[in-house]
Amino acid sequence: MAEPVLITISGSLRRxxxxxxxLAEAVRVxxxxxxxxxxxxxxxxxxxxxxxxxxxxxxxxxxxxIAAADAVVISTPEYxxxxxxxxxxxxxxxSRTEGNPWADKPVAVMSAAAGxxxxxxxxxxxxxxxxxxxxxxxxxxxxxxxxxxxxxxEAGRLISAQYEATLTKLMQKLRAxxxx
Numbered sequence: 001m002a003e004p005v006l007i008t009i010s011g012s013l014r015r016x017x018x019x020x021x022x023l024a025e026a027v028r029v030x031x032x033x034x035x036x037x038x039x040x041x042x043x044x045x046x047x048x049x050x051x052x053x054x055x056x057x058x059x060x061x062x063x064x065x066i067a068a069a070d071a072v073v074i075s076t077p078e079y080x081x082x083x084x085x086x087x088x089x090x091x092x093x094x095s096r097t098e099g100n101p102w103a104d105k106p107v108a109v110m111s112a113a114a115g116x117x118x119x120x121x122x123x124x125x126x127x128x129x130x131x132x133x134x135x136x137x138x139x140x141x142x143x144x145x146x147x148x149x150x151x152x153x154e155a156g157r158l159i160s161a162q163y164e165a166t167l168t169k170l171m172q173k174l175r176a177x178x179x180x
Contacts, residue, residue, distance in 0.1 A: 055097055
C-alpha cells in the first residue's frame with residue numbers, strides 16, 4: 001500500500017496554536033504519510049452569498065482534499081465550552097458542496113485547550129457536529145491536552161510521556177482503520 005494521505009484540520013488559525021502543535025505531533029507518531037494541512041481561512045457561511053456566487057474556491061478545495069484523503073485528523077480548541085467558530089464554519093461550508101466527502105472516512109478527533117479538561121466539551125460537541133456527515137469517527141482513546149501552552153517544548157514536541165503514549169495509540173488505531 002502507498003503511503004496514506006492524511007488531512008489535518010486545526011480549529012485554531014494561529015500559527016503557533018497548540019492545536020497545530022498537537023496535529024504535528026499526531027503526524028509524527030502516525031509515521032510515514034502524505035500530509036495536507038487544511039486552510040480554514042474561509043469566508044463566513046452566508047446562504048445569500050452561496051446562492052449568488054456559488055461555493056467559494058477555497059471551500060471546494062477543502063472539500064476535495066477531505067474526499068481525496070485516506071483519513072482526517074482534527075484538533076479543536078475549546079472556546080466558551082465549544083469548538084471554535086472557524087471549525088464550525090468550515091464544517092458548515094463543506095456540507096454545502098456536492099456529495100459527502102466525509103462519508104465513511106476515518107476521523108481522529110483530539111483537543112488542546114488552556115483549561116484543565118483539555119477541551120473535552122468542545123471535542124464532544126465536535127463529534128456531534130460530525131454525525132450528519134457519517135464518517136467513521138474513532139471512539140478513542142481520548143486525547144484532551146489540558147493546560148496545553150505548557151505541554152510542548154521549544155521544538156514543539158510533547159513533554160508528557162502519558163500524552164504522547166495516548167496520542168500514539170490513537171494514531172495506531174487510525175492507521176489500522178485506514179488499512180481495513
